Amino acid sequence: MGMTMTQKILAAHSGQCQVKAGQLILADLDLVLGNDITSPVAIKEFAKLGKDSVFDKDKVTMIMDHFAPNKDIKAAQQCKMCRDFCEDMDITHFYDVGEMGIEHALIPEKGLVTAGNAVIGADSHTCTYGALGAFSTGVGSTDMACGMATGKAWFKVPSAIKVNLTGKLRRFVSGKDVILHLIGRIGVDGALYRSLEFTGEGLSSLTMADRLCIANMAIEAGAKNGIFAVDDITLDYIRAHGGAEPVVYAPDDDAVYDEVIDIDLSAIEPTVAFPHLPENARTFGEIGDIPINQVVIGSCTNGRLEDLQTAAEIMKGHRCAKNVRVIIIPATQQIYLDAMEQGLLKIFIESGAVVSTPTCGPCLGGHMGILAEGERAVTTTNRNFVGRMGHVKSEVYLASPATAAASALTGKITSPWEVMSI
Incomplete structure (x- = not known):
């Protein structure tokens, strides 16, 4: 019986010729990561193991991104615990204010993951690195602690769904629209503990930003991981970033x-996920006149340079709608610098938006853009659960950078096709 991409990686990392769905294995890890929220719990659990060093100081990373720059005293204490631990353990890849970025954008940028790796992270969106042809998945802080200590983790080998991509995306349609379309089709539990494996001739038309976005949101369909077939685009990216x-x-x-899902990329339209689940996907034939109060363009899903370039193309020469707060968050310091050198930040500021240092901030309702009761936000983030970005009676609408930028200009949920000629 043949194996999927994920099963082959897990077999190789568990020292076996073959594994099958449902099998329990102990696998070697190429990277263990945590952030300023999840790492402190892992550090406390690590201390209970009585270890005086991590399994490999080059294969453990901590990134201060969720509540950093520190939003309050508790956040400051958590970050201090991470700093002290990484200094004591001589961790090579510790990223703090001034060097950090949103973890799932920073790690590919730094070349810390390559095709064929097995990665765990104490953050659910660790599945992002499947875009590079790696097996990567989110775990709890206790598993992170054990991974830091031993370099190993237990897994139940997942079965898989094959997503066959054909065609080519139209202008102002991106990977975000693709993944919202897919989640809308199968639901938030449609891939529960299964691998979403993306392949097909349509792959060649997807940029790495598209792929990273799609893999990032595999967890929103319940998947154990998302993974893309490796092609020249993947290999060029890995080499360019020193992987x-x-x-x-x-x-x-x-x-x-388990099943094969066919998606014609040329048929995908700008898509919005309505509150309060990512599966509530609608296209603009189904969307009425919905006024908004806030727009956020950023996050580990859509804060890459390509995302900012798309938003700037739509916003250039225009002003954001009155009474709409527009927050732009480049995902890493390098992206921030590149956006500045390309003049994108000037476009955003002149349009009436604000630009933040890299942070997860508003995505998880942490800081830098909390919603009040009754407010609505269009955001390029990955979750729109009840209370996700603030008050439990606020509403979060998930969309692409193009749709978010168009909505920022009109003050209501708007298709980029409405404000730009295609």
Whole structure:
């Protein structure tokens, strides 16, 4: 019986020739990561193990991104615990204010993950690195602690759904629209503890930003991980960012999939997920006149340079609607610098938006853009649960950078096709 991409990676990392869905394995890890919220719990659990060092100081990373720059005393204490631990353990890849970025944008940028890796992180969106052809998945802080100590983790081998991509995206349609479309089709539990494996000739038309966005939100369909077939676009990205030599795992011809989902990229339209689940996906034929109070363009899902370039193209020469707060958050310091050098920040500020240092901030209702009762936000983030960005009676609408930028100009949920000629 053949294996999927994910199963091949897990077999290689558990020292086996073959694994099958449902099998329990102990796998070697190439990277263990945490952030300023999840790492303190892991550090406390690590102390209970009696270890005086991590398994490999080059394969553990902590990134201060959720409540950093510190929003209050508790956040400051948590970050201090991480700083002290990483100094004591001589951790190579510790990223703090001035060097940090949103973890799932920073790690690919720094070349810390390559194709064929097995990665765990104490953050649910660790599945992002599947865009690079890696097996990566979110875990709890206790698993992170054990991973830091031993370099290993237990997994139940997932079965898989094959997502076959054909065609090419139209202008102002992006990976965000693709993943919202997919989640709208299968639901938030449609891929529960399964691998979403993306392949097909349509792959060649997707940028790395598209792929990173899609893999990032695999968890919003309940998936254990999302993973993309490795092609020249993947390999060029890995080499450009100094990643280790990739190991490419292609699925066997007789790999077993629970189902195959076909998506024609040319048929995808700008899509918005309505409150309070990512599966509530609608296109603009189904969307009425919905006024908004806030727009956020950023996050580990859509804070990359390509996302900011798209938003700036739409916003250039225009003013944001009165009484709409527009918050732009580049995902890393390098993206911030590149956006500044390209003049994008000037476009945003002249349009009436604010630009923040890299932070997760508003995505999780942490800081830098909390919603009040009754307020609505269009955001490029990845979750729109009740109270996700603030008051439990606020509303979060998930959208692409293009849709968010168009909505910022009109003050209501608006298709980019409405404000830009295509």
